[in-house]
Amino acid sequence: MSNTEFGKGCHLHLIDGSAFIFRAYHALPPLTRKSDGLPIGAVAGFCNMLQRYVEGNTGPDAPTHVAVIFDHSGKTFRNDLYDLYKANRPPAPEDLRPQFPLTRTATRAFNIACKEVEGFEADDIMATLACQARDAGGRCTIISSDKDLMQLVGGGVEMLDAMKNKRIDRDGVIEKFGVGPERVVDVQALAGDSVDNVPGAPGIGIKTAALLINEYGDLESLLDRASEIKQPKRRQTLIDKRKQIEMSKTLVQLDCNMALDFTIADLEVRDPDPEVLLGFLAEMEFRTLTKRMADQLGQEAPAIAEAPAGVIEVIAEDVPFDRDAYTCVRSADELQPWIDQIRQRGWVAVDTETTGLDEMVVDLVGISLCVEPGTACYIPLTHRAAAADDLFGSDDLAKGQMPLTTALEMLKPVLEDPAIMKIGQNMKYDAKIFARQGITVAPMDDTMLMSYALHGGLHNHGMDTLSERYLDHTPIPIKPLLGTGKSAITFDKVPVSDAIPYAAEDADITLRLWQLFKPRLHQAKVSTVYETLERPLIPVLAKMEMDGIKVDRDTLSRMSNAFAQKMAELEADIHALAGRPFNVGSPKQLGEILFDEMGLEGGKKGKTGAYATGADILEDLATEHDLPARVLDWRQLSKLKSTYTDALQDHINADTGRVHTSYLQTGANTGRMASKDPNLQNIPVRSEEGRRIREAFIPEPGNVLLSLDYSQIELRILAHVAGIDALKQAFADGLDIHAMTASEMFDVSLDEMTPEIRRQAKAINFGVIYGISGFGLARNLRIPRAEAQGFINRYFERFPGIRTYMDATVEFAKEHGYVQTLFGRKIHTPEIAAKGPRAGFAKRAAINAPIQGTAADVIRRAMIRMPDAIAHLPARMLLQVHDELLFEVPEASVEETIAAARTAMENAADPAVHLDVKLIVDAGRGANWAEAH
DNA sequence: GACATCACG
């Protein structure tokens, strides 16, 4: 087939592919392919736009030549001119990235030429082609509304805004820029562009720029004669910023002389091959479009099977688990086909095997990959060889493993490729392992977090649970491989032959779960929760955990010694008072001493038949006897020593000298996080002795610790969700909320408020959040139950919206089986229909969950935005304690960091939710956590 | 491994 030479009478259409993609992405909900969950919303919109475009191409104005022009990913020559060019562009959404290559495939399926050039923007290609078309005496229509392209208009080149179906000719350009196309770059050079981060001349916009250019003729004359300008400020700007303005012009000036490896003649309009086009549309599972296109082409529409065609023909239910089918990858040659497969599909499930569970310490042992259900491999890397005389392996590496560095060099481009989705179960773990190898994994999907968004409150989200519940498959247990107790071995000692099925299966399971969960997120309307509250938190938490917090060993050690001495003294006293030695740490023995031997009153046995000796009981007994008081003191010291001053020392990382906790993103049903190994969310603060432990948490020299915490966030959220005007007003007026509650309830003016009355009101306020009961309040305040019930009744009278909210929440839970936060997080309440005492639990949990959960969502949003909010500062976010964020920052940047972090936190609900009550953040600073808090 | 206890929000 020979190409028609392009010339007079010819008409070239250039379609701005990126504009099509982004318009399609934002116009449509996040659709996913039914069979496997691949995000295809943008591809669907893109194809619809192409279809409408092709359909409308009739009549005398129809093009003879056409191409869709795309931006090539990566840096362009403009970044070499100005490294901040387009630097404030947010990265493409993660569910859009895998769709980029598919839009190219779609274009080719329509049999339309598809062009992109590395190092250049689509605009430059279009500029070069438009100039060539013009010079050849033909016409050119650029289908885009991007104003950067308007400089090309004229001499047979026009633009077409496909959305408004409006042609933009020379007059249209003058209307937009106030100058003709030939002077557009001059105006743009002056006005700059905040979207592309083109600086221009500060203080000069398009209007002023056009005025100046029209007066002086062109930019060069204007800059040469800048001293003639009357307005002093404008004059000075043009003189001072000449370099910046000239650089801006080079940025906006499109390149009309690119060397292209094709000619316009190659872009001749061609009819699509029905088989190719319909095949592609069917593979994407676009039912309506496939049919419409088939009608248009006069073809039979291909059937879209529930089990789709092409590379994604395998779905989980069709493939039984087969542990013998997994592959072992032992060389670069064996790894390469897997990488090719991954690139072809655009996703891969990944799992790492390591020598332990502490990501900050362990070594990488192997990596497993899965590209479709049943097709998985294991890449052993640092397994130890079995030694003849040693059952647990030698120090030598086992044979038949590729070098770790080779594997990582090959996998790094894949793991970092923005167009390839990396799928994992608890990806934060694997991402940290890879981060320690210099690999920044992105983008990521996490089946554990998907399950949390889908099934929060129903069950835990570990791989074993998910596999059994949703795949009806019990994974190979790790126990038999590693053993237990003293004889337990690490994974590098596991023979490779045993490791293959175990490791590869985990990746296989993960991929199957992903295929299953991905479409369900949308169906269950929790895509937004997953996309905005779960997935983006992974890298934020990973960084916080890797940064850790500095803890001073000497301070802890001194405290431990002091506690030990004091405990020994108390123990001696206690034994003397008891009349015999016993284990003070044994509640069982203590109960027998107190109630059997000493005959104290009030001995109550719990369900196991042992006496209860909790702090509340000992406090009551303390009025009658010295022993329980001493035991209380001893217990406090014992707790502080064993859980904090001793244990924390063991958690100081040998390499970093810091303590690195792990956050459990799915740890709490409400959306809160939990912290473990060590738990840094329960460091003592309420007691004076305990609070001193926080003195051991310190910044690096020259730095300070900053603590920012939300003030009364749960009560503020309660005021909003229950619509309590009196509470809202009190917060708006900046009142002491507990005093105000007390004043309302007990008819005491704020001036006459006593600490005791305020304390009671505070307990009631918290009780309300917890789903108050007369019994619970009575116990908390140590008052008769009837009196507590009286308080509650009075509270409901004074704030009637509270009861309505509680009743409505419980009703909602009964009807739907879940409750929701303001941000759409679902917390399932399977026990709500239970009978007996469990019903009470479920009710209170249902009342509490939206409040606690909304507060949790708010701080998550703040944390997700925080890296950007403090990017310009040398500050690090170290810890989260439910309503508090702790930062480490050089002294010089303290004020700026407080301002930036506070803004991010106080506005965290916006724009998704507008709260009727402002969020207020208090800030503290200090040389340790005790001072900062 | 279950239970009791206690540290935090």
Next chain:
DNA sequence: GACGTACGTGATGTCC
């Protein structure tokens, strides 16, 4: 009318 109860976590030591 009785049930047994504040909401959400993790770590530790005892005891079986």
